[in-house]
Amino acid sequence: MMNLIDYLPTIPDFPKPGIMFKDISPLLADKDAFSHAMSELHRLSLQTPFDYILGIESRGFIFASALAQISNKGLIMARKPNKLPTETYSEFYGLEYGQDYLEVQQNIIPQKAKILLMDDVLATGGTITAAASLVNKAGAQVAGALVLLEITELLGRKKLSEAHIETQSLIEI
Amino acid sequence: MMNLIDYLPTIPDFPKPGIMFKDISPLLADKDAFSHAMSELHRLSLQTPFDYILGIESRGFIFASALAQISNKGLIMARKPNKLPTETYSEFYGLEYGQDYLEVQQNIIPQKAKILLMDDVLATGGTITAAASLVNKAGAQVAGALVLLEITELLGRKKLSEAHIETQSLIEI
DSSP: OOOOOGGEEEETTTTSTTOEHHHHHHHHSSHHHHHHHHHHHHHTTTTSHHHHHEEEHHHHHHHHHHHHHHHHHHHEEEEEESSSOEEEEEEEEESSSSSSEEEEETSSSSSTTTEEEEEEEEHHHHHHHHHHHHHHTTTTTEEEEEEEEEEEEGHHHHHHHHTTTEEEEEEEO | OOOGGGGSOOEEEEEEEEEEEEOOOOHHHSSSHHHHHHHHHHHHTTSOOSSSSEEETTHHHHHHHHHHHHTTTTEEEETTTTSSOEEEEEEEEEOSEEEEEEEEEETTOOOEEEEEEEEEEESSSSSHHHHHHHHTTTOOOOEEEEEEEEEEGOOHHHHHHHTTOOEEEEOOO
């Protein structure tokens, strides 16, 4: 049995002192590890009915796109400010290191559609909570959140639970 | 027969006046259009033997990740500055609007591996040429470049050809 955590080395003090950064690059570069991770994420996703996958820029795009292919679902992009053309919904958020805005296009998410939110890492939950607000602003429903890796000590799951977002993670540390 | 160009609307003057931006969002959000595009990109990729797919941040991640899943290949990330931990190779490039650096990790690409470069759009070719330089710095080989959409009037194919990069695009405009 492949232990995926072996493909996620910790890089201390990146991008800032005190941050223990989990590097997903070795997992992605190993075709068997990447394929195995996606099969397992697909299995977890089957527990939640959804119509679209929302990928959060930019590492979330990687997992969301691969799952969209496996699941035959459409992919919605949640992007950093000023990257998306046409009118957007915008949501401010704080994250483990710094703060930013996240945007989705106003005309891209069908009303009442069920949207699965996807990112690589669940840390404090700020980014995923912002993505959920954008889905709500669009008049759609959050089906749940799915991540590769959850850093449990940062209590993101508690924050998502308070926002009524069901969360699944493939790996917890 | 699905005409994919119908899913790629032109947004004038984004992100700057004079730029005709092609919006890939409607293609991604439509599961049939996205799946069809990926099948066709996979078909094109079969003409070039390769070991890894390099995705260029951040829309390139979407197509590279989906193709990595379909092809059962490893995925390498080429990222904007200061996003990747550990030592990196770095390459400056100009693009249709502005200029930037692109980086890959020094320890992630095996020497002599054949790398397929992937992005959403081929415009002037600056980004893909920079990605090719990074692959060469790592001691690996560029298998070719593959994009969803080629904007022919910006002559990116000529620039890539001069750098001895074989280029395939699914859609030309």
